Amino acid sequence: MKVSVLRIGHRLERDDRVTTHAALVARVFGADRIYMTGIDQSVSDTVSGVVKRWGGEFEVEVIQDWKALVKAWKKEGAKVAHLTMYGINIDNS
Numbered sequence: 765m766k767v768s769v770l771r772i773g774h775r776l777e778r779d780d781r782v783t784t785h786a787a788l789v790a791r792v793f794g795a796d797r798i799y800m801t802g803i804d805q806s807v808s809d810t811v812s813g814v815v816k817r818w819g820g821e822f823e824v825e826v827i828q829d830w831k832a833l834v835k836a837w838k839k840e841g842a843k844v845a846h847l848t849m850y851g852i853n854i855d856n857s
Contacts (some may be wrong), residue, residue: 767795771803772830780807787811793824799825850852 769790770784784807787798791811800807808824815822827833837844 767793769795769798770830770833771800773801775784780804782811787824787856788814791815791848796821797825799827800824801827801830806855 767790769786771786780803783800783803787800787807788811790798791794791814798811803826808826811822834844
């Protein structure tokens, strides 16, 4: 089973640590990729550096339109789970 993670809503001045943590947790739990919007390049570099040092197959992909990605996943029949610390419905995001 292929597992990918989509990180929605990175706040440039506050979330580098949280976003990096989300990527590394996704990697250790077996995801093969994380998609992110609007991140600082240092976040991608940090995660890529961990993968290079520790091995494994994991990629960071910066995207512009996360809604189009979710629609494409659903069209392909993929399972989509929305995990949030705020309890917001994805359709209202």
